[in-house]
Amino acid sequence: MSTNIVIAIDGYSSCGKSTLAKALAQKLHFIYVDSGAMYRAVTLYFLRNHVDLHDHAQVAEALKNIHLNFHSRDYQTHITLNDEEVSDEIRQMPVSDNVSDVAALREVRHEMVKQQQRMGRSKNIVMDGRDIGTTVFPDAQLKIFMTADPKVRAERRYKELHEKNPDVTLEEVFENIAHRDYQDTTREESPLVRAEDAIILDNTNLTPDQQLQFALDKIHALSEP
Ligand code: CDP
Helix, strand or coil, rough: CCCEEEEEECCCCCHHHHHHHHHHHHHHEEEEEEHHHHHHHHHHHHHHCCCCCHHHHHHHHHHHCCCCCCCCCCEECCEEEEEEECCCCCHHHHEEEEEEEHHCCHHHHHHHHHHHHHHHCCEEEEEEEHHHHHHHHCCCEEEEEECHHHHHHHHHHHHEEEEEECCCCCCHHHHHHHHHHHHHHHHHCCCCCCCCCCCCECCCCCHHHHHHHHHHHHHHHCCCC
């Protein structure tokens, strides 16, 4: 029987899942896995190698050539794609504009979910994404489903991106977020949906500390009789 604890955090694009997941992992000394970074790194590989998303054989072949690794430093996500550090590049707009198409592919999801499940098999883990509480870890001890006002989400992401790339506009970020939400919730293969047993957390008006406290209270409640 496994004794490891899994915390699954799912929700819409750019609503602070990774901020909460990182803070929780740090506080509890758990491993943190940003599952979105995996889909983003696969997307980067597909873009660079002009993989045709409609060609199943090409997609399957490309997946065999992709090796992803996480290197956790100070609970920041560092991901390598075939030994190249790609953590910054995967956050840029070209990847954001294509990631939901790539993440909708069955072959891609099967491979990522397999790798994610392996990571949570023997360790205490916080993982954030879209299908963690529904598909990757349906038995997670705690599931949180996060949401926030779309305008607030776009403003937060715009601030983050604009620091590194002054050309990015708020409109483009807002549209990207809205489009990804639409694609992620309407795709056939494990769409973004709240697991029945997930607790909803709307952080539109919460500070990072307040949302951390909310989650910690839920975790403490788990151990109460
Ligand atoms: O940080 P942000 O909320 O903008 O997105 P992310 O977590 O980096 O995920 C990027 C994209 O990957 C999402 O829009 C989904 O299309 C896909 N994704 C997914 O399908 N399943 C996951 N478990 C995580 C991400």
